[in-house]
Amino acid sequence: MKQPCNSALAALCAALLLTGCSGVGTASVSAPVSITIWSYYNGAQLTAFNALVDEFNATVGKDKGIVVSSTSQGTVSDLADNVINSALGEAGAEELPSIVAAYADTAYQLDQMGFVANLNAYLTEAEQDRYVESFLDEGQFNGGDIKIFPVAKSVEILAVNETDWDVFAQATGTSLDALATVEGITQTAEAYYDWTDSLTPEPNDGKALFGRDAMANYFFAGSMQLGTDLITVENGKAALNFDRGVVRKLWDNYYIPYVKGYFTAAGRFRSDDLKTGNIIACVGSSSSATYLPTTVFTSDTESHPVKLKILPCPQFRGGTPCAIQQGAGMVVTNGPEAEVAASVEFLKWFTDTNRNIQFSVNSGYLPVMKAANSMTAIKASGLTLTDLMGEILTVSVDTVNNNLLYTPPAFEGGDHVRNELEHAMSDQASADREEILTRLRAGESLDSAAEAFVSDQHFEEWYEATLTQLQALMES
Secondary structure, three states: OOOOOOHHHHHHHHHHOOOOOOOOOOOOOOOOEEEEEEEOOOHHHHHHHHHHHHHHHHOHHHHHOEEEEEEEOOOHHHHHHHHHHHHHOOOOOOOOOOEEEEOHHHHHHHHHOOOEOOOHHHOOHHHHOOEOHHHHHOOEEOOOEEOOEOOOEEOEEEEEEHHHHHHHHHHHOOOHHHHHEHHHHHHHHHHHHHHHHHOOOOOOOOOOOEEEOOHHHHHHHHHHHOOOOOEEEEOOEEEEOOOHHHHHHHHHOOHHHHHOOOEOOOOOOHHHHHHHOOOOEEEEEHHHHHHOOOEEEOOOOOEEEOOEEEEEOOEOOOOOOEEEOEOOEEEEEOOOHHHHHHHHHHHHHHOOHHHHHHHHHHHOOEOOEOOOOOHHHHHHOOOOOOHHHHHHHHHHHHHHHHOEEEOOOOOOOHHHHHHHHHHHHHHHHHHHHHHHHHHHHOOOOHHHHHOOOOOHHHHHHHHHHHHHHHHHHHHO
16 A cells, blocks of 8 residues: 655655756656556547547657556446545555546545645746646645645536527527526426427327526536635635525426426436437536436337537526536646656646647536636647537537536535535425326326425425535545
């Protein structure tokens, strides 16, 4: 198991590595050295990443005696669990890798355990200035120590099955502009439910229009748009701002339409629900681009091709323009001097403008360099963009350039708080929707079946229970 370095030794290690022929800020590497990377990439993302790893090994790596090996650990959650188990030295756990893809919460945990290398000395001010500021800021702990190296970011987008939307729009005169705000999504989803319900003689069998991934993002971004920073951290101490009025607006625009059948979340991800026709619009990460369907399967025997339209993630009407900044960065773990230096060498190579654009075009992630984070640069790269990827990257780059980018702050227990936010409202909505469906099958009207669930009292009970749980997590 790797041993954590104390700060004095880490500083000495960094100093020793800055004397190479390339100049201050560039890590020199003594050959040969092998580095390992753990990621959560899968599918096309993993293919794109591994292709670049192979290219590095055949070029710069070969010249400098660096060999990179990459392994996917499955999901983000699987990766985080495996990394923490390795850090704790759990039985059966593998040794910590040289580099691990990590969100701030996991990086913070590893850092508190002493396993994260400080990369300040490896990046000159000029090099730091090449990265999008908010992307670099996310990984700065302890007053500016760079603990997460940005490699690929994403934002939330709205994907619409335009083929099936057009049928609804032509019948009702509804415009895609209605989907620009959270409130507009809620109102349009009700209209879609009523319209689809009217197409059959059966009552209360309308269809859901919308679903969203990452409910914690909804809490964080929605709160910021509505003027409240949900969690603040000062001097290492986290504070919760679970404003009742703000949370009520979040409730009214997710829980209420969900229990009434206007929203749903049946599949593992909302891209799955798009594919089965359970919904025709969803909010998800731009990095989910490779999973968005081009064919909808309405049954085992029926399917039809669809065209997708990519729009900005809806925001609360009149609120502060704010978007969630997603995408794990790379954490370099403390280890032998040459291994840390080799890790930085690879990450700088990977985030160079052209290679970072190449990864973006093939994965839906955004480049992290300022020079690369524009559609002009992406189109000038000469790489082939599908129409869908072109739309996704255009909307995503626009989002980065025209919004306050927000990342939930890292603090002890932050992963548990995020998990609570991920499930508190959505699980309640799912359970209550099932009860309402039972009542509908028993012959009740929708208004009657939903009455107790959409009441002020029900919200207050849920709010107080959730607040208590979040406070306990913050204090534990």
